[in-house]
Structures are given as C-alpha cells and as structure tokens.
Amino acid sequence: MINKNSKVIEQIKKGSEKSGKTYSFNDTHNENEIAQMWFQQSEDGLVLFVVFYTLACRWSRCLGCNLPSQVSGRHIPYNAIMAQIDDLFSRPDVVAKKNDIKKIIISNNGSILDEDTFSSTALMYLLAKVNMNLHGLKVFGIETRPEYVDVAELEFMARALAEGETETRLEIIIGFEAFDDHIRNNVFDKGLSLDLFERFVESLSPFGYSLKCYFMQKPVPDMDDEAAVEDIKRGIDYLSGISRQYRVSVNIHLNPTYVATGTVIEEAFKRGDYTPPYLIDVARAALHAKNKDVSMFIGLSDEDLALEGGSFIRPGEDRIIQEMERFNQTGNYTILENLL
Numbered sequence: 001m002i003n004k005n006s007k008v009i010e011q012i013k014k015g016s017e018k019s020g021k022t023y024s025f026n027d028t029h030n031e032n033e034i035a036q037m038w039f040q041q042s043e044d045g046l047v048l049f050v051v052f053y054t055l056a057c058r059w060s061r062c063l064g065c066n067l068p069s070q071v072s073g074r075h076i077p078y079n080a081i082m083a084q085i086d087d088l089f090s091r092p093d094v095v096a097k098k099n100d101i102k103k104i105i106i107s108n109n110g111s112i113l114d115e116d117t118f119s120s121t122a123l124m125y126l127l128a129k130v131n132m133n134l135h136g137l138k139v140f141g142i143e144t145r146p147e148y149v150d151v152a153e154l155e156f157m158a159r160a161l162a163e164g165e166t167e168t169r170l171e172i173i174i175g176f177e178a179f180d181d182h183i184r185n186n187v188f189d190k191g192l193s194l195d196l197f198e199r200f201v202e203s204l205s206p207f208g209y210s211l212k213c214y215f216m217q218k219p220v221p222d223m224d225d226e227a228a229v230e231d232i233k234r235g236i237d238y239l240s241g242i243s244r245q246y247r248v249s250v251n252i253h254l255n256p257t258y259v260a261t262g263t264v265i266e267e268a269f270k271r272g273d274y275t276p277p278y279l280i281d282v283a284r285a286a287l288h289a290k291n292k293d294v295s296m297f298i299g300l301s302d303e304d305l306a307l308e309g310g311s312f313i314r315p316g317e318d319r320i321i322q323e324m325e326r327f328n329q330t331g332n333y334t335i336l337e338n339l340l
C-alpha cells in the first residue's frame with residue numbers, strides 16, 4: 001500500500017508541476033473532519049454538498065483548478081474518512097435539516113470512485129449512513145473522473161441505496177469544462193476525449209443513472225467573452241444530442257470561472273490578460289438550454305478559492321445573483337430572459 005500511495009502522490013506532484021501550480025496542500029487539516037460542506041437549493045430541493053478530506057485529485061493538472069489545495073498531499077486512511085462521515089452526520093446544521101435534504105453531492109475535490117484516494121470501505125460506510133440518516137433523499141450524486149467509473153460498482157451502490165426509505169437516483173458528476181476540443185484537452189489539459197466520454201455515457205445508459213457535467217465559462221486566458229458564450233452554447237447542443245441518443249438524463253452545471261490562486265489564471269489575471277466572465281454573459285449562455293434536452297444549474301460559489309478581486313461576482317450584482325438562484329430552484333427560463 002505504501003508503494004502504491006507513493007506512486008499516486010508522485011502522479012499528483014507531476015500533474016501539478018506540468019500545469020504550473022504553485023499552491024500547497026491543506027496538510028494541517030484534522031483528518032477526522034470533512035474539508036467543506038454547504039447547502040444549495042436546486043430543482044430537486046435542498047442539496048447537501050460535502051467535500052471529504054482525502055488525498056488530492058490524482059490528475060491535478062487542469063489549468064485553472066486549485067481544488068486540490070483544499071485537501072491532503074498524503075494518503076488519508078479509511079478509518080479517518082469514516083470518522084469524517086460520523087463528523088458530517090453529527091453536525092448540528094445537518095442534523096437539523098436531515099429530513100429536508102433531497103440530494104447529496106459527494107466530493108473529495110477529485111474522484112470519489114478512485115479508490116486510491118477515497119477508500120471503498122469508507123464508501124460503503126457512507127452509503128449505510130446515508131440510508132440511516134437521509135430518509136427523504138431523491139438523488140445521490142458522486143463527483144468523479146469517468147475513467148474511475150466501474151458499472152458493477154455503480155450497480156452495487158444503486159442496490160444499497162434502494163434499501164433506503166425512499167427511491168434514490170444515482171447521479172454521476174464529471175468535469176467536462178469546455179466543449180472546444182483544443183481548449184479542453186490541449187490548453188486546459190482535461191484529458192477527456194469525446195470518444196471516451198461517449199463510451200462512458202453509453203455504459204450508463206441501460207441503468208437509468210443520470211449525468212451531471214460541469215462546464216466552466218471562460219476557463220482559459222486566451223478566450224474572449226463572446227467565444228466563451230459560444231463554447232457553452234455548443235456544449236449545450238452537443239449534450240442535448242447525447243441525452244437523446246443514449247437516453248440519459250443530463251444536467252449541465254455551469255460554473256463561471258474565477259481566478260483560482262496558485263494557477264496560471266492567477267498569473268494571467270495579474271498581468272491584465274484575463275478577466276472572469278460577466279454574469280450577464282453567463283445568463284445568456286445558460287438561456288441557450290431552454291427547450292433543449294438538458295437541464296441547467298448555474299454555479300454561483302467560488303468556494304472561497306478566488307483571488308481577491310478575481311471573482312465573477314462584481315459589486316452591485318446582488319440582484320442578478322438572487323435571480324439566478326431563483327432560476328436554479330425553478331428551472332424557469334423567463335427569469336434569465338428578464339435579466340437580459
């Protein structure tokens with residue numbers, strides 16, 4: 001195990017170096033406590049979003065991403081992750097809202113299904129605790145890169161969730177980030193070909209699991225605001241076709257890009273070569289999903305990872321944020337139309 005862990009840690013180091021990351025990991029965090037959690041409202045109802053504290057994302061090389069800086073640079077064993085699960089379900093705000101939680105999203109700022117970062121024992125324990133505590137749960141969402149998805153493992157998880165009090169759908173959540181192939185793979189370094197993605201969706205198709213894809217609006221410095229809107233629109237059209245072709249329900253989670261510290265986006269921002277997207281352009285891009293075969297959610301949090309002055313939320317935009325939150329809860333596109 002020690003050798004395997006060192007190999008994964010070496011991969012993380014190489015990935016970070018390749019993409020010029022200068023952040024450090026959060027190695028002083030108590031390994032028995034989760035990294036972060038927050039509540040969101042969505043069309044499914046109240047969402048509990050949890051980031052477990054584990055070894056960082058093995059890929060670690062996506063251009064503007066500093067999510068690994070919130071987690072660990074060393075292996076976190078299964079018993080510590082189980083202690084985090086106990087920590088989560090004993091938090092007063094989770095206890096107070098547990099009967100209202102309709103969806104849980106499980107993240108480790110990497111891939112939950114990569115067993116070298118998130119233990120399988122802990123994953124089984126999590127399913128048991130979810131069944132014991134979240135009696136109104138409708139959706140169980142798992143963030144992962146597609147290469148770690150094993151259909152047999154999903155079937156096992158879906159079977160376990162079916163033993164809970166209510167019917168719970170499994171949602172697989174992956175990062176797509178940009179539609180343009182060159183930007184996605186050569187500039188952003190996502191490592192996701194359309195071919196791999198389509199084989200992955202095909203493998204989900206017979207089981208009724210749903211899919212959520214993260215997109216970033218304006219994810220790289222050499223992209224102007226108009227090109228950023230167009231890229232999202234093309235992504236919406238593509239995923240709408242994928243949803244029809246494979247009969248998989250697809251949600252797009254559109255994240256406006258913020259300037260993440262310790263990345264090349266920070267350097268470009270400081271040189272004056274990058275500005276985060278404008279919320280009004282985000283509304284314009286999201287509106288393209290109206291009457292398409294995908295649903296849309298606009299990510300409105302920078303998870304406190306943005307450089308000062310590098311957020312996509314500018315002074316005086318509270319009303320736009322409130323309206324976008326209302327859109328997220330209702331899926332009513334008239335709200336976005338009225339913003340433009």
Ligand code: SF4
Nearest residue numbers: 057060061062065109
């Ligand atoms: S975007 Fe996701 S896959 Fe890429 S480095 Fe960040 S956490 Fe890892």
